[in-house]
Amino acid sequence: MTAxxxxxxxxxxxxxxxxxxxxxxxxxxxxxxxxxxxxxxxxFLAALEESESACDxxxxxxxxxxxxxxxxxxxxxxxxxxxxxxxxxxxxxxxWAAAFERAGGRYYPKLxxxxxxxxxxxxxxxxxxxxxxxxxxxxxxxALADAMAALCADNGLSSAHVTFPTEDDWRVFxxxxxxxxxxxxxxxxxxxxxxxDDFLGALASxxxxxxxxxxxxxxxxxxxFQMLTGADLRPEHWDAFFDFYIDTSDRKWGSPYLTRAFxxxxxxxxxxxxxxxxxxxxxxxxxxxxxxxxxxxLYGRNWGGIVDLPMLHFEACYYRAMDFAIERGLTRVxxxxxxxxxxxxxxxxxxxxxxxxxxDRGFRSAVADFLKRETEAVTEEIDRLGDYxxxxxxxxxx
Numbered sequence: 001m002t003a004x005x006x007x008x009x010x011x012x013x014x015x016x017x018x019x020x021x022x023x024x025x026x027x028x029x030x031x032x033x034x035x036x037x038x039x040x041x042x043x044f045l046a047a048l049e050e051s052e053s054a055c056d057x058x059x060x061x062x063x064x065x066x067x068x069x070x071x072x073x074x075x076x077x078x079x080x081x082x083x084x085x086x087x088x089x090x091x092x093x094x095x096w097a098a099a100f101e102r103a104g105g106r107y108y109p110k111l112x113x114x115x116x117x118x119x120x121x122x123x124x125x126x127x128x129x130x131x132x133x134x135x136x137x138x139x140x141x142x143a144l145a146d147a148m149a150a151l152c153a154d155n156g157l158s159s160a161h162v163t164f165p166t167e168d169d170w171r172v173f174x175x176x177x178x179x180x181x182x183x184x185x186x187x188x189x190x191x192x193x194x195x196x197d198d199f200l201g202a203l204a205s206x207x208x209x210x211x212x213x214x215x216x217x218x219x220x221x222x223x224x225f226q227m228l229t230g231a232d233l234r235p236e237h238w239d240a241f242f243d244f245y246i247d248t249s250d251r252k253w254g255s256p257y258l259t260r261a262f263x264x265x266x267x268x269x270x271x272x273x274x275x276x277x278x279x280x281x282x283x284x285x286x287x288x289x290x291x292x293x294x295x296x297x298l299y300g301r302n303w304g305g306i307v308d309l310p311m312l313h314f315e316a317c318y319y320r321a322m323d324f325a326i327e328r329g330l331t332r333v334x335x336x337x338x339x340x341x342x343x344x345x346x347x348x349x350x351x352x353x354x355x356x357x358x359x360d361r362g363f364r365s366a367v368a369d370f371l372k373r374e375t376e377a378v379t380e381e382i383d384r385l386g387d388y389x390x391x392x393x394x395x396x397x398x
Contacts, residue, residue, distance in 0.1 A: 013075070013140070015147040016066040021045040021079075024066055028074040031130065036295035037122035039115035043269040045079055051262035054116040058257075059084040063111070065147050067127075067140060076127045076140040080148065083112040088257050090119035090337045091163045091183060091354045100158060100363055111152050111160035117257045119185070119337040120292075120299045121352055124165040125172060141169065145176045149357045160357040173355035179368055181354040182375045184382050186340070186347035188318075188333040193326050196319070199346065207390030211319075211345065218315030223279040223286060223307075225320060229293070233271050237278060238263040240285040244304025258302075277320045279305070279312065289316040291324070297332040298325045318345050340385065349385040351378070 018024050026042040033040045048054035049062060056062075060081045067076030085108065086093055097107040113124045125141040132140070152160040162173060174180055193199040200208045228237060242260045249256035266274065275298065279287040287305030291298050303317050321333045335347055343349065356371075358364040 012070045013143050014068050014070075015143070016068060017080075017151070018062065018064040018066055020062055021049055021064060024064060024077060025074070029077055029126070032074065032077050032126040032128045033123070034126075037120075038270065038273045038292045038294055038299070039118045039120055040079060040122050040124075040126060041270075041273075044115070044266070047262055047265040047269060048116055051259045051265050053258045053262045054081070059087070060112075060116055061109075063151070065144055065151075067144055067147070074128070075132075076125070076144050078113055078124055078126060078144045078148070079115065080151075081112045081114070081116070082109045084109050087255070088117040089114060089161075089163055091161070091181070093161065096159075096367060099366070100360075103363070105158060105360065105363065107158045110158055111148060113148060113160070113162040114164065118301065119164060119352075120301075120334055121164045121166060123169055124162050125169045138172070141172045142176060145172050145178070149176065149178070152357055153359045158358070158360070158363075162355040165353055165355065167353060170353040170355055173357075178355040178357045179364065179371055180375075181356060181371050182378050183352045183354065184349050184378055185337060185352050186335055186342035187350040188322055188325070188335070188345075188347045190322075190325050190329075190331050190333075195326060196323055199322065199326070202392060203346070203390045204392050207344065211390075214311045214314055215319055218309075218311035218319075221281070221307075221309045221312065223281045223309070223312065225316065226278045226280060227320065227324060228276040228278060229274055230272050233267050233274065233276060235264060235267070237276060237285075237288075238267050240278070241276065241288040241290065241302075241304070244288050244306065245302055246304075247306060248302075248304035275321075275324055277316050279316060281307070287312055287316055289320070291321055293328075293330075296330055297334055298328075298330050300333065300335040314345065318342065318347070322346070343385060343388050344390055346390060348389055349382045351382060 021042060029042040038044055054060040060083060063080045063082050065078040065080050066074055069075050086097060089112065100107045115122060125144045127137050127140040129137050148160050170180065200211060242263050245258065246256055273293050275291040275293055277289040278285055286307045289300065290302040291300050298321055300317055300321055303313060305312065318335060325333050335342055358367055
């Protein structure tokens with residue numbers, strides 16, 4: 001499927017829809033995606049599709065946008081899926097779906113631009129900025145945004161959604177007339193700490209003692225932690241971690257999204273982008289935390305274990321991630337969705353974003369009204385929760 005886009009200077013832009021990430025040359029896609037964000041890299045999206053974690057049969061039908069100049073060069077792209085449900089997105093629109101269908105509409109399928117199963121902020125309008133000036137980059141990003149809206153409207157779909165874009169991309173969608181939504185997560189900021197003890201020094205005395213006690217407790221159970229990345233990652237690690245993932249999914253969500261093949265595939269193709277924290281007790285792996293390494297951010301993704309020991313989760317998921325970020329000089333740790341308990345561990349409430357295109361005027365008006373009220377509530381909550389961080393008053397981290 002192709003459609004005319006905008007002009008890129010004197011060159012005509014066209015849009016193609018790729019029904020598999022394999023249809024986009026990896027080097028060209030990654031040139032547009034850049035190296036900062038692992039979840040929009042070709043190899044991550046390919047691992048999801050080729051492992052049948054994100055595919056037509058799972059309700060994630062790839063419809064990736066490829067923006068090409070008149071000489072056939074790929075100058076922009078966007079991860080995009082035709083969705084038949086709202087699972088694996090972490091920005092909840094189930095209420096919208098129910099309301100639209102009560103009014104006689106058909107909410108599914110819808111379009112979704114996202115990194116599947118990944119609530120991490122990153123670019124969604126991927127543009128080749130090589131030798132391109134700012135107006136050219138803006139035209140290419142806007143062409144991708146307009147192509148999403150056109151694909152939605154031309155095919156009679158209820159809506160198109162972009163989840164966890166960067167704020168810059170979010171503003172492109174705003175200029176294109178999309179509805180904007182604000183959510184929140186909890187992120188830890190590395191203020192140039194030389195060590196974990198240096199970070200603790202920025203905390204109020206009582207909080208500092210609490211965190212030290214939590215780490216002492218976590219490390220008193222006879223569990224040794226391995227920090228695995230690159231060539232240290234082996235198939236047996238992924239087999240053990242997959243068992244943890246399935247156990248956690250069965251207890252918390254009931255429907256695991258990712259297949260065993262996905263974990264083995266990222267182990268083969270993304271080892272240098274991964275930090276796998278594995279806990280060993282009496283020669284047996286008992287817990288694990290999966291993180292992805294970006295240019296300046298460590299992204300916590302999945303956790304699981306076969307033992308229930310006090311503070312083990314906090315140590316594996318939060319404190320070990322902070323240790324790694326300090327050691328590597330990373331500026332941020334994003335610990336995934338939800339979890340107000342993260343505040344007391346130094347993870348501050350931080351806004352994240354989504355954008356929504358709704359062709360039906362009545363439905364759009366109702367959603368716009370809801371978003372206005374929701375945004376006010378989220379902004380107020382972020383301000384309020386900021387008062388509960390553990391930092392000393394007046395400290396930069398607080």
